[in-house]
Amino acid sequence: MTTTYERILDHASRADPYPLYAELRETPVARQPDGSYVVSTYREIVSLLHDPRVSSVAEDQDARLSDLPQPFIRLDPPDHDRLRRLAMRHFGPPESPGRIDALIPRMTGIVTGLIDGLAGRGKVDIVDDFAYPLPVTVICELLGVPREDEPLFHQWSQTIISTIDPGTGSMAERTRRRALTLTELGHYLDGLADERLRRPADDLLSGFVSEQEFPRGDLLATSALLLVAGHETTVNLIANGVLTLLRHPHALGRLHREPGWAPAVVEELLRYEPPVQFLAPLRHALADIELAGVTIPRGAVITIALAAGSRDPARFHDPDRFDPDRVDNQHLGFGGGIHHCFGAPLARLETQLALAEFARRFIGPRLVADPPPYRPHPFLRGPRHLLVEFDDIVPA
Amino acid sequence: MRVVVDLTRCQGYGQCAFLAPDVFTMRGDEALVYEPHPDDSQRERVLRAAAACPVQAMVIDEVNGLGRHRRPADGHGRTPPLVENVVIVGASLAGLRAAATLRREGYEGSVTLIGDELGDPYDRPPLSKQVLTGLADAGETALPLRRALDADWIRGVRATGLDVAAREVLLDDGRKVGFDRLLIATGARARPWPDAAQAALDGVFVLRTREDAARLRARLADRPGRVLVIGAGFTGSEVASACRELGLPVTVVERDHAPLAGSLGGVIGAVAAELQREHGVDLRCGVTVTALEGDDRGRLVRARLSDGETVEAGVAVVALGAARNVEWLEGSGLAAGVWGVGCDAGCRAFDVNGLVTDDIFVAGDVARFPHPLYQYQFLALEHWGNAVAQAQVAAHNMISAQTGRWAHLSLPVFWSAQFGVNIKSVGVPTFADQVAIVQGSAADRRFVAAYGYRGRITAAVAFGQAMWLEFYQELIERAAPFPPDFAMVDRPPEIQVLPAEMPERVSPAQGATVVVTGHDPDERRAVLVRPRS
CATH class of the missing domain: 3.30.390.30 (FAD/NAD-linked reductase, C-terminal dimerisation domain)
Structure with a gap:
C-alpha cells in the first residue's frame, strides 16, 4: 500500500498535487514507512520552522565525498548564521541595502528585451523563452558567472536538484551524485573566484573573495547554492504565474490595467502555486518533538510540505481560490525562520516585473495545453514547457 | 503616507529593507528602523515592502494601492442593544486601536476620542530611536489608519473627573461627556526629575511625548557636548544608543548594578552593560545622581553623583520610568492609584471594593490586569504590543454580549533596538x-x-x-x-x-491605604485613603 506522500512523489501527480495535499493534511504529522515524518498543516509547519530542536544538518551527509563543504542551507547556527551573514554583506541589508533595488532598471531591461524578441512569433514557450532566461541572466550578472557558460552549469544544476527528488534513487546514491557534481561546479567557480581576486568586478563573487573571514571552500559552496537556487526556483514562479493568470482571465485583465497590483499577485502565487513545494534539504529532530499529538522521535527525518500548509483551510479562507486581494497572506512560499529564502527579494522583483509586463504587452494570450507538461520534480514544481499563443505584442 | 511596523511581530527578515531601502533600514542583523512618514515618491516601494513582509507586520494608511481592502468583520456575539455611545479617554495607541476595533467589528454608534494632546495620535517607539538620530522628524510619527474611524475628536482637552453613577466624563473646559461604555486609556507620563528647580535647568529633558522628542533632538543636533542619561532602563539605554550613533559622548548613571536589570535581571543586564561600554558609553552603575547644577544663566553644567564624582554635561535626559495617568480618576470610586487602574482579564475596571464594573473598561499602560500564567498576578505593562492587544480585547468586549467576551491572555512581548x-x-x-x-x-x-x-x-x-x-x-x-x-x-x-538577580519585587499597590467600613454585607465598603505626603 502506498502512502499519500508516496503518491505525491509519483511524477504522474505533478500537474495537480493539491487534492493529495488535502488528503495529507488529514494527518498533520504523518509517519512514513521509512520512519520519516511528513508535516503538512500550517500551524505545525510554522512551529517546526521556529523550533531549535529541528536541525538542517543531514545526518548521513559525508563531506569527504565532495571538495565543497556544506552550504549554509544545510547547516545549523552558529555556522549557518556566520556564513549567511557573510554572504548577506554583499547582497542586502544591513551592509548592502540598495543592491537588489538598484537592479530594477536592469531587470526591467532584460524583461523588455525578452518580450521584444518574441514579437511576431504567434506562439512561444513561456518557460524556455521567458521564465528561464530572466532569472538566469540576473543571477549570472549578480554573482559574476559568464552567461555564455550557461549550458555548462545548467547541466550541473539540473543534476544537483535531481538529487533532492526522493524518486530518483537511493539516498546514498543521490548523495554521491550530488557530491560529485558539486565538486565539478566548485572547481568551475574556483576558477572564477581566482579571476575576481586578480580583477575585482561589481559582483557577489568579487565581494565574497574580498572577505578575509570567508574561507574559499565556504565561499564556493555559497556561490554554488546561489547559482542553483537562483535559476531553478524563480523560473517556476514565473511560469506558474503566467499559467495561473491565463487560467484566471479576470486577474490577468486587472493586472493589465493595474500594474501596481503585481506585488499582491506574486504573494498570492507564492501561496497558491509556490515553486518550492517541500522544504529541501530535509530536516531532522535533535530531540523528541511532540506535535499535533504525535511524537517525532529524536533522529527522525522531517519533511515539511510548505505548499500543503499554504492551502490549509484552518489558516486561509477558501484556500483553493486564487485571490490576490486576500488579507493577512502569511504564506509559506519562502519558508520561515532562520532559513527563510535568501534570494526572496530577487525572486519577488523578477516575478513582479515579468508578470506585469506579460500582462501589459501580450495581446490575446491563450494556453495551448492545460495542464501543460510538468517537470517531474516533486519539491521544485513547475511546467517543463508552457506553450502560449497570442495575437500580438504591444511595443515597449 | 504613514507607516508603522508592529515590531512585536517583526522577526527581522529584512524584506522591507531590501525592497524600500530608503525607508526601512536594518541596524545590525535584525533591528529595524524606518521612516514613519515616507515621501510619496517611495509609495510603490513601500507597498512592495508591505506585501512582502513575512509576518505581515506593517500598517499603512490607504492600502488600496495593493488592492488590500480591509473588509469589515462580521463581529462576534451581539452588541448589547443599549450601547450606542462609546467614549475613549486617551487618544494614543490604545485609544486609537480600540476605536478602530469597534468599527472593524461593525459597531455603528458614536465614538468619542478625548485626548489632551493636539494633533493626530502618534507612535512613540520611534521617538527614542529614529527621531533622536534625525532619520525621522518628531512631527512625522503619526499613526496610520487602515480605514476612516468616523469618530468625534475632542483634542487638547484634559479629562478631570469621572462620575460613574451618572456615566459622565468631566473635562477641564467644564464640559460633561456622557457614555454608555467608557474606555480608560490615559497611559502614563515621564517621571520628572524630583527637584523642580533642577528640573527647570536649560538642558534637562525627559522623553515621552512628541514635543519632548523634538526638543531633545534639536538640542542633540547642536552638538551639546556630553550627554548624561539618568536611568538605564529601555528608554535611557536607547537614548544613550542614539547619542553614540550621533557621535556624542555619553555618561549613563544607573542606580541598579546593570542597565536593564529592572526588566531583565542582573545576568542579562551585565551583557547589556558590556554592550554599552563597547559602544563607548561611560556607564556608571550602582550610583545615583544627587544633584543637577546650572550656571548663572540657568544652564545645566554638571551633575553630582552619590559616589562623590561629578559629570560635566550639557544635556541630562531623565529616564526614571513612567507614572500612570490616574489623577483624574480620584474620587471616582474606581480602583485607581499609582499602580494604575485595576481591571479583570476582560478589561473591565474594578471599583475600589474590588467589584467589577460593567461599562467601564481599561487598556494600555494605565491598566493593571491579572494574568493566569503568572499566578493571576496583576500586571501593568508599558509595552506597545500590550496596548494594541488589550485595546482590541477591551473594544470587543464593550460591544459584545456576556457570552461573546474575550479574555486578554496574550503573552507580553516587547522589543528594544539599541547599539x-x-x-x-x-x-x-x-x-x-x-x-x-x-x-x-x-x-x-x-x-x-x-x-x-x-x-x-x-x-x-x-x-x-x-x-x-x-x-x-x-x-x-x-x-x-x-x-x-x-x-x-x-x-x-x-x-x-x-x-536571575531580579530586583526585589515591590508590591504595586504599596502606598495604597484602604479603610473598610460597615458591618453587614450590604454596607461593607472600602475607601481609598490618600497617602499623606
Whole structure:
C-alpha cells in the first residue's frame, strides 16, 4: 500500500498535487514507512520552522565525498548564521541595502528585451523563452558567472536538484551524485573566484573573495547554492504565474490595467502555486518533538510540505481560490525562520516585473495545453514547457 | 503616507529593507528602523515592502494601492442593544486601536476620542530611536489608519473627573461627556526629575511625548557636548544608543548594578552593560545622581553623583520610568492609584471594593490586569504590543454580549533596538528566579536566555535571535519545565543556570491605604485613603 506522500512523489501527480495535499493534511504529522515524518498543516509547519530542536544538518551527509563543504542551507547556527551573514554583506541589508533595488532598471531591461524578441512569433514557450532566461541572466550578472557558460552549469544544476527528488534513487546514491557534481561546479567557480581576486568586478563573487573571514571552500559552496537556487526556483514562479493568470482571465485583465497590483499577485502565487513545494534539504529532530499529538522521535527525518500548509483551510479562507486581494497572506512560499529564502527579494522583483509586463504587452494570450507538461520534480514544481499563443505584442 | 511596523511581530527578515531601502533600514542583523512618514515618491516601494513582509507586520494608511481592502468583520456575539455611545479617554495607541476595533467589528454608534494632546495620535517607539538620530522628524510619527474611524475628536482637552453613577466624563473646559461604555486609556507620563528647580535647568529633558522628542533632538543636533542619561532602563539605554550613533559622548548613571536589570535581571543586564561600554558609553552603575547644577544663566553644567564624582554635561535626559495617568480618576470610586487602574482579564475596571464594573473598561499602560500564567498576578505593562492587544480585547468586549467576551491572555512581548542589537522578550522576565543562556553566546551578543520560576519557564529574551522566540512562547504557554533539557541547535556545551538577580519585587499597590467600613454585607465598603505626603 502506498502512502499519500508516496503518491505525491509519483511524477504522474505533478500537474495537480493539491487534492493529495488535502488528503495529507488529514494527518498533520504523518509517519512514513521509512520512519520519516511528513508535516503538512500550517500551524505545525510554522512551529517546526521556529523550533531549535529541528536541525538542517543531514545526518548521513559525508563531506569527504565532495571538495565543497556544506552550504549554509544545510547547516545549523552558529555556522549557518556566520556564513549567511557573510554572504548577506554583499547582497542586502544591513551592509548592502540598495543592491537588489538598484537592479530594477536592469531587470526591467532584460524583461523588455525578452518580450521584444518574441514579437511576431504567434506562439512561444513561456518557460524556455521567458521564465528561464530572466532569472538566469540576473543571477549570472549578480554573482559574476559568464552567461555564455550557461549550458555548462545548467547541466550541473539540473543534476544537483535531481538529487533532492526522493524518486530518483537511493539516498546514498543521490548523495554521491550530488557530491560529485558539486565538486565539478566548485572547481568551475574556483576558477572564477581566482579571476575576481586578480580583477575585482561589481559582483557577489568579487565581494565574497574580498572577505578575509570567508574561507574559499565556504565561499564556493555559497556561490554554488546561489547559482542553483537562483535559476531553478524563480523560473517556476514565473511560469506558474503566467499559467495561473491565463487560467484566471479576470486577474490577468486587472493586472493589465493595474500594474501596481503585481506585488499582491506574486504573494498570492507564492501561496497558491509556490515553486518550492517541500522544504529541501530535509530536516531532522535533535530531540523528541511532540506535535499535533504525535511524537517525532529524536533522529527522525522531517519533511515539511510548505505548499500543503499554504492551502490549509484552518489558516486561509477558501484556500483553493486564487485571490490576490486576500488579507493577512502569511504564506509559506519562502519558508520561515532562520532559513527563510535568501534570494526572496530577487525572486519577488523578477516575478513582479515579468508578470506585469506579460500582462501589459501580450495581446490575446491563450494556453495551448492545460495542464501543460510538468517537470517531474516533486519539491521544485513547475511546467517543463508552457506553450502560449497570442495575437500580438504591444511595443515597449 | 504613514507607516508603522508592529515590531512585536517583526522577526527581522529584512524584506522591507531590501525592497524600500530608503525607508526601512536594518541596524545590525535584525533591528529595524524606518521612516514613519515616507515621501510619496517611495509609495510603490513601500507597498512592495508591505506585501512582502513575512509576518505581515506593517500598517499603512490607504492600502488600496495593493488592492488590500480591509473588509469589515462580521463581529462576534451581539452588541448589547443599549450601547450606542462609546467614549475613549486617551487618544494614543490604545485609544486609537480600540476605536478602530469597534468599527472593524461593525459597531455603528458614536465614538468619542478625548485626548489632551493636539494633533493626530502618534507612535512613540520611534521617538527614542529614529527621531533622536534625525532619520525621522518628531512631527512625522503619526499613526496610520487602515480605514476612516468616523469618530468625534475632542483634542487638547484634559479629562478631570469621572462620575460613574451618572456615566459622565468631566473635562477641564467644564464640559460633561456622557457614555454608555467608557474606555480608560490615559497611559502614563515621564517621571520628572524630583527637584523642580533642577528640573527647570536649560538642558534637562525627559522623553515621552512628541514635543519632548523634538526638543531633545534639536538640542542633540547642536552638538551639546556630553550627554548624561539618568536611568538605564529601555528608554535611557536607547537614548544613550542614539547619542553614540550621533557621535556624542555619553555618561549613563544607573542606580541598579546593570542597565536593564529592572526588566531583565542582573545576568542579562551585565551583557547589556558590556554592550554599552563597547559602544563607548561611560556607564556608571550602582550610583545615583544627587544633584543637577546650572550656571548663572540657568544652564545645566554638571551633575553630582552619590559616589562623590561629578559629570560635566550639557544635556541630562531623565529616564526614571513612567507614572500612570490616574489623577483624574480620584474620587471616582474606581480602583485607581499609582499602580494604575485595576481591571479583570476582560478589561473591565474594578471599583475600589474590588467589584467589577460593567461599562467601564481599561487598556494600555494605565491598566493593571491579572494574568493566569503568572499566578493571576496583576500586571501593568508599558509595552506597545500590550496596548494594541488589550485595546482590541477591551473594544470587543464593550460591544459584545456576556457570552461573546474575550479574555486578554496574550503573552507580553516587547522589543528594544539599541547599539545595533535587537533585544526582544516574550513572557515576563521579572517573574523568574533563574536564568540560563540556552542558545547562542553572550560573548557574541547573539543569544536566547530562558527565564524560570520554580522549575517552569516563564520568559525568554533574545539578543539578535528573534526568530526563535515563537518556540519559547509555546514553551511558556505550556508551562514547560525549566531549564530546557533537550538538544537544540546552537546550544552551549553546558547550560549554566544562574540566579536571575531580579530586583526585589515591590508590591504595586504599596502606598495604597484602604479603610473598610460597615458591618453587614450590604454596607461593607472600602475607601481609598490618600497617602499623606
